[in-house]
Amino acid sequence: MLNYIWSFLIIAGIMFASFTGNIENVSNSIISSAKDAIDLLIVMAGVVSMWNGFLTIADDSGLVKYLSYKMKPLLRFLFPNIPKDHVANDYICANFIANILGLGWACTPTGLQAMKALQELERQRRVNNRRPHSDFHGCHLNTLPADIDNEYTASDEMCTFLILNISSLQIIPMNMIAYRAQYGSPSPMAVIAPGLISTLLTTCIAIVICRIMCRPKT
Amino acid sequence: MKLISYLSLFLVPLVIFYIVVFALLQKKPVFELFLKGAKQGLITVAEIAPTIIGLLFAVGIFRNSGALSFICNLLKPLEAFLPFPIPILPLAILKMFSASGANALLFDIFKNNGTDSYVGFSASILLCCTETLFYTISIYFMSVQIKKTRWVIPVGILLSLVSLILSAWIARVFIS
Numbered sequence: 001m002l003n004y005i006w007s008f009l010i011i012a013g014i015m016f017a018s019f020t021g022n023i024e025n026v027s028n029s030i031i032s033s034a035k036d037a038i039d040l041l042i043v044m045a046g047v048v049s050m051w052n053g054f055l056t057i058a059d060d061s062g063l064v065k066y067l068s069y070k071m072k073p074l075l076r077f078l079f080p081n082i083p084k085d086h087v088a089n090d091y092i093c094a095n096f097i098a099n100i101l102g103l104g105w106a107c108t109p110t111g112l113q114a115m116k117a118l119q120e121l122e123r124q125r126r127v128n129n130r131r132p133h134s135d136f137h138g139c140h141l142n143t144l145p146a147d148i149d150n151e152y153t154a155s156d157e158m159c160t161f162l163i164l165n166i167s168s169l170q171i172i173p174m175n176m177i178a179y180r181a182q183y184g185s186p187s188p189m190a191v192i193a194p195g196l197i198s199t200l201l202t203t204c205i206a207i208v209i210c211r212i213m214c215r216p217k218t
Numbered sequence: 219m220k221l222i223s224y225l226s227l228f229l230v231p232l233v234i235f236y237i238v239v240f241a242l243l244q245k246k247p248v249f250e251l252f253l254k255g256a257k258q259g260l261i262t263v264a265e266i267a268p269t270i271i272g273l274l275f276a277v278g279i280f281r282n283s284g285a286l287s288f289i290c291n292l293l294k295p296l297e298a299f300l301p302f303p304i305p306i307l308p309l310a311i312l313k314m315f316s317a318s319g320a321n322a323l324l325f326d327i328f329k330n331n332g333t334d335s336y337v338g339f340s341a342s343i344l345l346c347c348t349e350t351l352f353y354t355i356s357i358y359f360m361s362v363q364i365k366k367t368r369w370v371i372p373v374g375i376l377l378s379l380v381s382l383i384l385s386a387w388i389a390r391v392f393i394s
Contacts (some may be wrong), residue, residue: 001271005312005319017283024284027342033278038269040325041263049259056255061241061352087297104262107268119362153366159370162358166374168349172230176346177323183328190334193226194388200333202381207237209376213369 038183046177054101064101068093078164078207079157088117092161100169114161122155156214167206169199219392273322281326290326302386303337306344310382313337313344314351314375319343343385348378 017026034194058064071093075082084090098106154162173195180188241248250372280286293304300307305327311318322340331337351374359367 002316002319005316006272006276013276013279013281013283015283016285016288016383017279020284022282022284025284026279029278029282030275033274036278036325036329037267040274041267041270045260048263049256052259052262053252053254053256054259056258057241057251058237059248060251061237061244061246063237063240105258105270108357111358115358115362119364121353145378150319152294152363154359154364154366154368154370156373158359158364159373162355162370162379163373165358166349166351166354167377170235170346173346176342177255179324179328180333180342183325183333185333187334189227189230190223190392191342191346192229193222193338194339194385194392196226196342196383197222198343198384198388199347201384202377205380206373206377209373213373218352 004034040179043182044175044178047174051102051174055101058101059103059106064094064097067101068097071097073080078210079160082118082121082157086117086121088114088121088157092115094166095161096169099172102170102172102174110163111161115158118155118157118161120158137141144199160210160214161211163206164203167199167203169203171196223392237367239274269318273318274325277322277350278324281330286326290291300384303340305331305337306341306382309341310344310348313348314378315353317350317353334393336389336393340386340389343389344381347381347385351375 014023014026017023047154068090072089075089075092076084079089079092091110095107095110095114097103098110161163172192176191180191238248241251289308290304293307297304308318309323309327312323326346328338328340333339333342351371353366355370355374359365
């Protein structure tokens with residue numbers, strides 16, 4: 001994807017500049033943006049490694065595990081159809097906590113584990129659903145939409161999990177704070193409160209939409 | 219709103235305090251763990267350095283050619299009808315595909331509008347509450363061979379639009 005975006009920006013920029021006579025600006029920008037990038041990276045190196053240090057303490061001291069455990073009751077509400085002791089619950093909790101704390105290194109691995117567990121759950125369901133079909137009772141099966149019964153179709157839980165991941169609930173957006181500091185913000189941390197409000201609101205909206213989309217079909 | 223902003227300044231020190239005290243109670247070597255994490259953080263920054271240099275360069279060319287302001291000026295008449303400033307629209311679209319691309323565009327906005335102007339602040343909030351939609355969906359679904367994604371993509375795009383409107387609105391509330 002970046003291959004296309006990157007070459008589009010360069011080619012379109014240079015072509016536009018040659019038609020509008022801005023080529024001198026473009027030449028100057030090549031050097032100045034290289035310098036900007038290094039200035040930014042110096043600030044980021046400090047902030048990101050400091051924050052990463054604290055997150056590593058949180059991870060290693062068991063705080064992340066503790067928070068995941070605390071989060072479990074909430075999962076009953078978000079995913080009422082996952083059996084209570086299913087391993088998918090643990091992975092989903094771990095992934096949400098990693099997202100909330102901004103543990104970049106833990107998000108994708110736990111997310112992939114959660115998807116695998118959800119897939120296993122869906123397979124199990126399909127096996128269980130097929131059984132009553134073969135012995136002529138349990139006609140409720142026919143009320144399921146046809147596309148649910150497909151190996152390559154996302155389950156309700158998978159969709160909900162992904163949407164909640166995309167709405168990206170995060171307590172402290174440390175990268176954004178570093179960027180704002182570098183570009184001369186008088187108060188880089190001022191973004192925390194509005195950021196938290198907006199991400200909470202979008203997450204709530206996401207939950208409502210998922211609830212509507214996952215309602216049992218009649 | 220002033221009060222909320224003020225209270226949020228306590229959040230980072232409070233989280234750090236909590237992390238350190240929690241780890242000490244577990245009798246962990248806190249400083250050694252910190253050093254381990256900080257080293258890893260430095261490596262992460264070094265790893266993304268080439269991406270940042272390359273993208274800032276490309277966005278710099280695009281911006282200085284006048285193409286970006288040309289597009290924004292074309293859309294300018296729409297601004298009166300839209301509940302968000304025009305410059306954050308390309309940001310929201312780019313963010314669906316690439317986080318680092320969106321960041322490069324964000325730096326450009328910061329540079330030209332300031333971090334705490336209406337546009338700059340909306341942009342800051344926007345990138346806090348959106349995620350790289352297509353990238354996340356593709357790696358997560360690919361890992362379990364799902365081909366039919368059902369309602370995930372339309373709902374994801376709808377949510378991006380909601381975040382776009384929300385962040386502009388919240389920015390206005392907090393700035394005034």
